[in-house]
C-alpha cells in the first residue's frame with residue numbers, strides 16, 4: 001500500500017490501531033486480550049480501507065475516540081490550518097416570510113439564498 005498521508009503511522013498492513021488516546025480504557029468485552037491472570041483492555045484494531053483515506057473511521061473506532069484525539073491535540077490540529085480571518089459566503093438579501101397555519105398559528109421564516117458570484 002502506497003502511503004502519502006501519515007507515513008510511519010500506517011505501515012504496509014491493512015490494519016491500524018485506533019488513534020483514540022483512551023480507547024484502551026473503555027470497558028468493553030471486545031477489547032479484552034491476554035491469557036488468564038494477565039488480562040488487559042487493548043486499543044481496538046481497525047480494518048484500514050485505502051479508498052477511504054479521508055474517512056475518520058479508517059483511524060478511529062468511534063466518534064468518541066475521534067473526539068478524545070481532537071481534544072487532546074487541539075492546539076496542533078488548529079496549527080495545521082489556522083483561521084485568522086472569517087470566511088464569507090455571498091447571499092441575497094434575506095426574505096422574511098409570514099406563514100399562517102390552517103389552525104391560525106402564525107410563524108415567520110427567513111429564506112437565505114447564496115448569491116451567484
Ligand SMILES: [Zn+2]
Nearest residue numbers: 018023061065
Ligand atoms: Zn477507539
